[in-house]
Amino acid sequence: MDTNENESQIANFYKDRSVFITGATGFMGKVLVEKLLRSCSDVKNIYVLLRTKKGLNARSRLDELLNTKIFEKIREENPKALNKIVAIQGDITLNSLGISESDLNLLTSDVSIVFHSAATVKFDEPLKTSVEFNVIGTRRLVEICHKMPKLVALIHVSTAYANCNRTEIDELLYSPPVSPQRIVDAVEWMNDDAINSLTPKLLGDRPNTYTYTKALAESLLVDECGSLPVAIVRPSIVTASWREPLRGWVDNINGPTGLILASGKGVLRTMLFNSKAGADLIPVDTVINLMISVAWYTATQQPNSIMVYNCTSGQHNRITWGDIERIAFPLLLHYPSAEIFRYPGGNFKENRLFNDVCCFFDHTIPAYFFDALMALTGRKRIMVRVYEKLHRATAALEWFTTREWKFSANNVLMLIDQLKGADKETFHFDIRDLHWPTYWEDYVLGSRKYILKEENSSLPKARSNLRRMYLMHKLIGFLIMYGIWHRFLLRTHAARRLWLLLSSLMMKLFSILPAIANT
Template sequence: MVTQEFPSSSSNASNVSMAAFSSSVPVVNSTVPGSVADFYNGKSVFITGGTGFMGKVLLEKLLRSCPGVSNIYLLIRPKRGQVAQERLQQLLSSPLFDLIRKERPNDLFKVQPIEGDITQPELAISQSDRELLIRSVNVVFHSAATVKFDEKLKLSVTINMLGTQRLVELCRRMPNLEALIHVSTAYCNCDRSEVKEMIYPPPIGPDQIVSLVEALDEDLVDSLTPKIVGNRPNTYTFTKALAECWLKENKGDLPLVIVRPSIVLSSMEGPLKGWVDNWNGPTGIIAAVGKGIFRTMLCEKEKKADLVPVDIVINLMIVSAWRIASVKTKDIPIYNCVTGQRKPITWETFVQLCFSNLRTHPLSQVNWYPDGTVTSSRAYNTINQYLLHFAPAYVMDFVTWLTGGRPIMIKIQNKLQKAATCLEYFTTREWEFDDSNVKDLSQTLSEADRIEFQFDVAKIDWNQFLENYVLGIRRFIFKEDTSSIPKARKQISRLYIVYRLVQIISVLMTWHFLTLRYAPLRRMWSNSLRLLMHLARMLPFM
């Protein structure tokens, strides 16, 4: 079994019984009672992944827009000597919760930590906490996952698949459960160019892959990972696809919904426009571009970049729970939370807008003027990496070492190179994600709910959003106040002059070197200089 060639999910075999995996979501009851906020009145919510980027936005939005919610339980793993309660207090001290702390501080007491670990049997939740959850929870949001693209397969299976299975086992014991929202990814079927809102048959059974990684040594699993993953780019998309298939086969009567966001960026609206608190995805690259230390990337400029604001994803999750609880269905509703169909943006436009905003709202203490290129030529990109990334990094580290400092630029460039390589699969390809279910869901909302829980991606203003995104990176990643922008602009203006002078000198030196080696170029260069001198002498008489 270990050496088996797993068939691609795009093979003919994958089309067998495709209708069985469809999520047309037939409706049993078409009446939708009450507003979204009213649905959460008196409800208890359980969230996994609540300490992550999306989990924090979900928690804040539930507290702010669903004030009638009774309790929100967060699964929190003790970490770095901090118990769950300490991590919760640290989480709630984030600027994201400033508005709630100011207007309704008592609502923060609704949030209660549940100490546990998604990687452990029974989620490592104590008996008393399990009984509490089983007795009281009405809505579960499962967003816990490893989002590292290059995660080892064994750990990715443990978190993304076994963690999901353990959560489902707990949910089956909840008599009052009305909605279970599983957060997947639009790219779990990235081996297909067209992705509908349905679960596709996997190239290998979920139970088979679990048995495989549990039976084999981790080093052997690592060596077999490329063959096991097949034509998917990483273990993340692979295990997310298998988790969906396992849920399809094992959900039973659970009120399950699957939400699939594409590439998640900062928040678009309140309470903090541009809020982002991690380096994942393009954010780390854009931050490095703003510092002037990242200048080239492999990319198909004309292809669509399917990017989505985090608050749009969260609003969709909250509404989808209301929908599945209010309108019973016979199948699994699946929502592709994407922008490529109704508000597309190309990678070229994305990069240009980011560059423009990084120069308008520059970071403080930048290493070099923010500029660079995206290219579809792998050879050209590799040359640029050595010339524009690693060569300057070695020089800077050498100077740092001479002055008694700690050289770090090579280490930083290695990390950036790794991140860029992980993104290459997504920046050089394009997908057509169907989002019909999302559009239909929006139509079921009242006008007030459509405003409060806005997830219509057609309303995105990319110019404004990306300006707030860059400002968010500046404020929340680098902790820089907007008052420092005028000073940073002066610095960036000086760097621009130096940058252009260096470019001119480099061109002249290259040309001079070529003219010394090739006689025709040397004669051309001499003639050009004589002509310039002649014109210069003529200027006073013109």
Template sequence: MAAIQNGVCSSHTGVAEFYNGKTVFITGGTGFMGKVLLEKLLRACPGVAKIYLLIRPKKGQDAHERLKLLLCSPLFDPIRKSRPSDLHKVLPIEGDITQPELAISSNDRLTLARTVNIVFHSAATIKFDEKLKLSVTINMLGTQRLVELCKRMTNLEALVHVSTAYCNCDRSEVKETIYPPPMGPDQVTSLVDCLDESLLDSLTSRLVGNRPNTYTFTKALAECWLKENKGDLPLVIVRPSIVLCSFGGPLKGWVDNWNGPTGIIAAAGKGLFRTMLCDPEKIADLVPVDMVINLMLVAAWRIGTTKTKDMPIYNCSTGQRRPITWKHFVGLCFKYMRKHPFSDVTWYPDGTVTASRTLNIINKYLLHWLPAYIMDGLVWMAGGKPIMVRIQDKLCKAATCLEYFTMNEWHFDDENVRILSQQLNEKDREEFCFDVAKIDWEQYVEDYVLGIRRFIFKEESSSIPHARRQVSRLYWLYRCLQVASVMCMWHFLTLRYAPLRQLWGNALRLLIHLARMLPFV
């Protein structure tokens, strides 16, 4: 039995050993973080008995078919090669987070209640512009329904709820504690239940208040509700900041979605996106997905071995221990998108970030919309299907959703995370690393770009030399166009203003004179 001294676990049970013989239930297992969690459990905790995934039937596929497709991901290739039988530990539970009782059958609910030891709740809608009704249904009511199920689990040792560091983004300094929202969870639920959706949409901005979207608002409500209603559940909350690709194995740079900065970076690498509203000197609080997952696994171990009645909260962020500015991050992205360019780029990858809204609007019209309309016009005249304006519209909406986070900065206190890391032995600290101080941003961003290339665009490394030649040709075309543009503008100005015309003539004569003075070699 583990001893507890001042709330600190002194158990000699390692993290992997803690999961021996345990049954795990995961919501959101088909999402980006859920896949990484599942893979890490199978790879680093080989003693885990069973892993149940809550899976919603989708697009004509039932839960079993979706699970089979999920396990075909390249992320699971190492396990498929070394321990293929372990994949049979993963079992689907058909259900839906938006429905009463999670739409889980009575037999499956009984199975979960009798067997589950550890629950990871990562199911959520992460769309920033989601309508309030659906966001409340998934992020808050879904959490409530899961808690009701967990309270029936007779052998539950840990419940890990995944929130977000930005659920309290209306504060510049965020500690690892629950802050009360301006409206109580039950009040919001009542409004959502009784108001017509169109009326609710019109009131959303007033309800959300200083927060930028329904996502951060409903995540804050869910945390508040959990604090008030968790009862004796062994609950822990993990709050990641902006989650990007994996830092370590088995696949460095693994990413499988366009969410957050990834879609913008991918578009910039293709030459389709060149300007964004962003304060270049603000800290970009980015965190690798596998470090978040490691923290979740260790957090479950900690609460499961200490048996504390407290509700620990962990801010999983990089801003305090390994900060990087948006300027540095964007610069590194362009650096490695030119070193490892994507195939079939439309234009030379280049761009800028600016904190000036006026300059950004001018840049958008000149660098995004004007080329898009010109290209679509040429395609239309050639009998093709114009798509560039539609692409720019989607990119513009994605960038707008991110502007709040690229124009502001937060201080996320992470003292609990540091203490938790100190409680691990050396082996676990290495295997379940969530020490963000170890991030080498140069190497990480290079892996990120290569990951986008490999896992998003499905491009082999063998295509890089050809892509480099293409980008090199575009570079010289890009520079020639810039020089031509400057010369045309200067020529226009010199024709209209005599002093500039005289200055231009003097400059040319000086250059000719200096050239004549140079000795011939």
């Protein structure tokens, strides 16, 4: 049967169907909700699981969610669509997800598509907490899905690094490091100290509790989904939006976004990486379009087994960590932040010892010096704590910035070929079409705008401030060299004459610095 080029099979599939989403307030969850409302406008209802947080109940948190920047277009063009979003009070760490009996009856009778993206993504989360969210939380959701007679698709969001102990990762379900039930039993009866001491042995050749528990969750799905129509989407490192809902939109400082901001502020000046290793980044809207398409394909084609989709970029549009440094750093100088700690500089290192030495001189010493100045002026000392937090973050990222994986993505390519007519554009997720330099320019501008809340109109002032910081950076460097020269080298008559000549030239330069700074 021929498809009308202007007709969307996927949008038609979602027509009059209700969707249930966990993790709707997260980075990916926000984009998923917005995309469904905008591109599947005839969807019946979108139920979102929201827990009470910071004194706000589910309804208040929903209002907070819908007031974010990415829903601006819908608020202006079709505000009634927002009424389709229904807050469900609950908590993934509670039995039956903490959902009331009336809400549970509503979900089980009305929902036909479920997206499970709720998880703790902290790399350093205690194992017990990570198991509670990522493994037991998945079990609780599956139990509810078994009660949904209309269910046609359950899409579980995992991570491409669930099996990062391998170098080549296919779109397959691998045997877990240990039975999920054994880990669940252990965290239920062992005390926190015992679990924490045992954690390194359990993790084995995996770097953190996040990747470990995500692997367990995949295995649990296999064991407990039964005949449920399940598919697993494994995104790699999820980054700012590529094309929609706003170019460069991002709302957190995880992963590369944190590196961009810290480098642009002049705080991050060195970290360990492998310049030749591929950086497997994937824009958030690419992941969301794939997830929506996977639900459609799972429901309409009804595969005989759980299909896995590696949502990755490395095999089809590779970029290395060295490429990112080369492309992104000049952009940080072209689009500087309005407030910076130091003039952006430094570079990433491939030798651990050299990186440690540079950390001491470029991070630790300036942090203590700055805090000492703050103490002398009666102000709060913050930079030592900032650098301690930064070093923990970069240490957690080292596993991913110094290694490379080969992810197969045949199922993703197959699904691209399944899209017809308007769906090719509306639900586009072909990473081969992305132009990395353009994307990184949008990424830097988006981080500046959506995280730092700095509009493009502030760029002239920011660039002027950057020039002043550059001159200060050079002056400080000169004074340090002067101290070394004066203390150790200014011993001979020829050296003193050379010093007088250089001093004369520097005085002439300093006389014109104000004019340069104000240009």
